[in-house]
Amino acid sequence: MRAARSGTKDGLERTRMAVLRKVTFLQRRDSPGDSEEEDTGFLEVTVSDLRHPPPELGPAPQGLSPQQVLRRHILGSIVQSERSYVDSLKRILQDYRKPLLEMEPKVLSARKCQVVFFRLKEILQCHSMFQIALASRVAEWDSNEKIGDLFVASFSKSMVLDVYSDYVNNFTTAMSLIKKACLTKPAFLDFLKKRQMASADRVTLYGLMVKPIQRFPQFILLLQDMLKNTPRGHADRLALQLALTELETLAEKLNEQKRVADQLAEMQQLSKSISDRSSLNKVLGSGQRQLLLCETLTETVYGDRGQLLKSKERKVFLLSDLLVCANVNFRGQLEISNLVPLGPKYVLKWSSALPQVQVVEVGQDSGDKDGAATAATAATAGHRRHDKVYLGPPRLFQELQDLQKDLAVVEQITLLVSTLHGTYQNLNMAVAQDWCLALQRMMKVKEEEIHSANKCRLRLLLPGKPDKSGRPISVMVVFITPSPLSKISWVNRLHLAKIGLRDENQPGWLCPDEDRKSRAPFWCPILCCHIPAFSSKALDLQVRSAPTSCLLGVIWVLHPLSLCIHDFWEQNHKSHSRGAGKSRN
Structure with a gap:
């Protein structure tokens, strides 16, 4: 017991002294900028190019099958892309991070540098170790032709997911900091332009820093090609399948984290843009609202005869209890946008509570309980026939209406032709029936065009300002979605969000x-x-x-x-x- 106690005290004292000496592997943080000195929780390993030269694929031996030759080409692509990726990481640290830390007077503080280049050193260490192992596999490729297990061993570790997750989550913050520094500090902007002009490929800092986000999708494409050209029974086939599973899982996790980080940035940008509107800003600032979906949609406005009056892109935000539409306003200097993408500035157009938003679909009956569809149709163009609401593009619907009127006239002509007693050229029942069939075929084609156009047309009925008598008025807003799947996603998300707002769906606990x-x-x-x-x-x-x-x-x-x-x-x-x-x- 005494030895145990003394040993514990001795270990505690050693740990305390190590902390005072700031030993890196004993300190760990989950966010950048906690202190002036970068402390990552990883042992820094220096890889010498003399002792560990980059992998290089030698000439192909004689007698290889076409499939083996193709696998060698894919391996060469893996080696070349990994070498280019590692060189890009080194360029970020040596050409940007190091000069910024050593520059006097500083244009970017050490804390901001740590935020901008967060986790890049750890990513470089992971790929430096992978490059060493890859060099050994390339050297013995013609004897065993195995590489799948190397990917499994290198990228299935939790620390790889940790460093890439931290980098992806911090990427939006880093780009925002760079953009702000470009706008406020001319010396920093001049530094970025000089570094870009000095490089041989003219790649910007943003172009270099986005490569870690693109790395695993590139690996997946290369390994998929390798697996397609690996025959059944090959020793590397199972390892390649496992490697693809690991990389796809890792890429999916990173994509989800990037999506959440982008949505959070969108919410922050929207909140900043409408700071002058205190009521809505409080709604967005509260922690109870979640961003369910946001997308750039095209709002269209048509005239009475179906002519397109105006069309403009809007940013539409679907929150857990609110639908917000904003104008997208790209402002900024052109030279800055060439170096780092400038985020849009939003100007609020309208917002509406979700329970008051209705989706009007094609063929909806005009006799709804609340008369919403009728009011919407009257507000747009008054297109109604046989108590049905046709919600296609107004121009196509006007053409369909004209065909319907022509068909009614031709049917009356057919009845009159049937009463003729004499025989006349091009004026008989056969010709009249051909006219009717032709008009019916044209109407069918026009209805298909309307149906096809409605696959990307999202119609929302919103509450408007009451009229002079105090009666509520509904306003129809028409958006064009990028694809039919996008419209389906919007309709489903709106429906589910409205279900979640019902009284019976509110949580029963506090x-x-x-x-x-x-x-x-x-x-x-x-x-x-x-x-x-x-x-x-x-x-x-x-x-x-x-x-x-x-x-x-x-x-x-x-x-x-x-x-x-x-x-x-x-x-x-x-x-x-x-x-x-x-x-x-």
Whole structure:
């Protein structure tokens, strides 16, 4: 016990001294900029090009099959792309980071440099180790032809995911800091331009720093080509499949983190752009709103005869309880945008609460309960026929209406032709019927064009300002989505978000905050109904009714159709309770 205690004290003292000496592997942080000195939690390994030269594929031996020759070409592409990638990482650290840290007077502080170049040294270390192992595999390629297990061993480690995740999550912040420094510090902008002009390929700092995000998709494409040209039964085939699985999983995780980081940046940019509107800014600043979807859509406005009046790109944000539309305004100097992409500045156009937003689809009946579709149709062009709402492009619909009128006239002409007693050239029943068939075919083609155009046309009915009499007026807004799948995504997300806002889908629990105030949790599950597990009345029931009550208390339904199941259970529960009360009396 004494030895154990002394050993523990000795180890504690050594750890304390190591911390005072700032030993790097004992210190770890999860975010950049925590201190002036960069502390990454990794041992820095210096790889000498003399002791470990880059991998290089030698000449091909004689007697190789066409498939083996093709595999050698793919291996050469892997070697060449990895060498170029490592050189790009070194250029960032040597041509940009090091001069910025050594520059006097400093144009970028050490803390900001750490934020901009966060985790790049660790990424370079990972790929330097991979390059050493790759060189050995390339040297013995003609004897065993195996490379899949090298990718598995090199990129399945958790530290690779950690450093790339940190880099991807920090990328938007780093680009924002570079953009701000370019706008506010001419010396920094001049430094970036000189470095770009001094390089042989004229690649900007942004072009170099985006390569780590693109690296794993490049690896996946190369290994897919290698797997296609690896025959069944080959010793490397299973390892290549495992390597592809590892890399695709890693790329998917990084893509998801990049998507979340981009959405957060979009929310911050939107909040900055509408800072003068205090009410909406408070809504965006609160932690209860989530960004579900944002995309650049084209808003179109048509005239009464179907002519296109105006068309402009809008940025549409779907929040958990709000739909926001903003104008996209790209402002900035052209020379800065060539060095680093300038983010758009948003100008709020309108916002509407989700419960008041309605999606109007093709063929919707005009006799809706609230008359929304009728008001929308009257507001746009008044296109109605046989109590149906045609929601295609107005020009196409006008052409369809003209064909319908012509068909009605031709049908009347056909009836008159049938009453003729004489025989006349080009004026008989056969010719009249051909006219009718031709007009019907043209109407069918026009309806298909309208249907095809509506696949990318998103129509939203929004509440407008009331008229002079105080009656509410609905306003139709028409967006053109980039693809039919995009429209389907918008319709589905809007529908699910509106379901999540129903009273029965609000969370039935509260999270106590540090100041002893209750607030709703940040992530609310989309449910259909929830019932308290226990109540005062349930305690008076007999034991035989307890399983039903408990079952009702723990059912959390996830599908809208389960409302019927809930009603069925509730009715049975009430009838069972009444039966239990009668038996008790």
